[in-house]
Amino acid sequence: LATEATNLYSMCDENTSALQNMLPGPSHTRLWSERATREIEASISQSSQRRRPETSITSIRETENGPSSLSETSYYDSDESVRSSRSGDDYTDEEDSNQADMYDLLELKGEGRYGKVLKCRNNETGEIVAVKAIKICEKTDYVIAREVFMLDKVSALDPDVDNVIRFNKYFKSADGHHCMEFELLDLSVEDLMKKRRAPFSLNEIRPMAKDLLISLKGLRNVGVIHTDLKPDNVMFVDQQNKPFKVKLIDFGVATLTERAKVGKIMQPLGYRAPEVTLGLRLTEAVDMWSLGCCLLEWYLSVLPFPAESPYDHMQMITHFMGVPDGELLKQAMYGNDYFVEEGSEWRLKEVSEYKDVILNCHQGNSELDIEDKRVFVDLLQKMFHVDPDKRITPAEALIMKCLNKETGE
Known part of the structure; x- marks a missing residue:
């Protein structure tokens, strides 16, 4: 599993830039x-x-x-x-x-x-x-x-x-x-990941997850989609005096929810929601998908969907999460680029198989450790729902058990 994870991580396209997708041509800027x-x-x-x-x-x-x-x-x-x-x-x-x-x-x-x-x-x-x-x-x-x-x-x-x-x-x-x-804020989560060269524990991830869910809940209330949620754009406020207190930064490619266009490609590829790749209706749910990618990356030290192309990206999502619902694919502007009506050509891996990757990381022998991981997996499953309308919202996630446990470390 460790070898497979390393191989997946090496595939990550570090040159992907959400900003490039948002820049207009010269005629627009003039x-x-x-x-x-x-x-x-x-x-x-x-x-x-x-x-x-x-x-x-x-x-x-x-x-x-x-x-x-x-x-x-x-x-x-x-x-x-x-x-x-x-x-x-x-x-x-x-x-x-x-x-x-x-x-x-x-x-x-x-x-x-x-x-x-x-x-x-x-x-x-x-x-x-x-x-x-x-x-x-x-x-x-x-x-x-x-x-x-x-x-x-x-x-x-x-x-x-x-x-x-x-x-x-x-x-x-x-x-x-x-x-x-x-x-002025402290360093980014990305910078700390590079410095420590080790994954975060659930007790470290929990306060960061809650802070970012509150951020996304607020953005949802004002009708804004961030579209660029990644470790680079999450910064610690003061890691020495307020450990793992974070804020969301960089709204340069954010968009109004009511103006989000079907078919517009946004988000860095490794953190991109499937509805963006497929060309479905875009909502604040795309940020929840990106947050799920961040949480899993912080826990595994591996980007969960390190694709080199949109095709690779959809293949990985299908491999781990299953084929999207047929009704969604019929509505998708780009659905025919990745799927045919008679079925998928890829071998599918059930979600339960992907659970094993998470459960075998940060080995802990106690029943408490195992339960902690299981509720974390439950949250991730809800964040990675392929149907954006069924994906968990920030408000729903904030009341889940895994984010409201009293930490003992």
């Missing part, structure tokens, strides 16, 4: 590159003042014609291009040139293709924060505007109750970067 920044600033100014009137964080500029609203239709018309909303025509960069001066750079936390994450001190508030700085260009204009729009939707939640990262503000620096200020 529609909004001229006014994108000033629309975001006016919108965030309005929402920042509404959310945190008690803080001293500087508001983002408003034009002489008043703040403009970044409406939902700005992002979700028929082809996801962006339409301009009302804003002033006398935009300048003078005030933003002073925004970057408000910060003392303390540390470079990370660097990617388009930008950096910086640990900074906000000299106006005294708070140690994270500043995400992205180079300004047509592609990043669109992506940043989309992320700020979704962060504004998520701001209806309480960051400390609903376990989502706190977004403070957006501004544009004088040296040509989109900048977003967030609360």
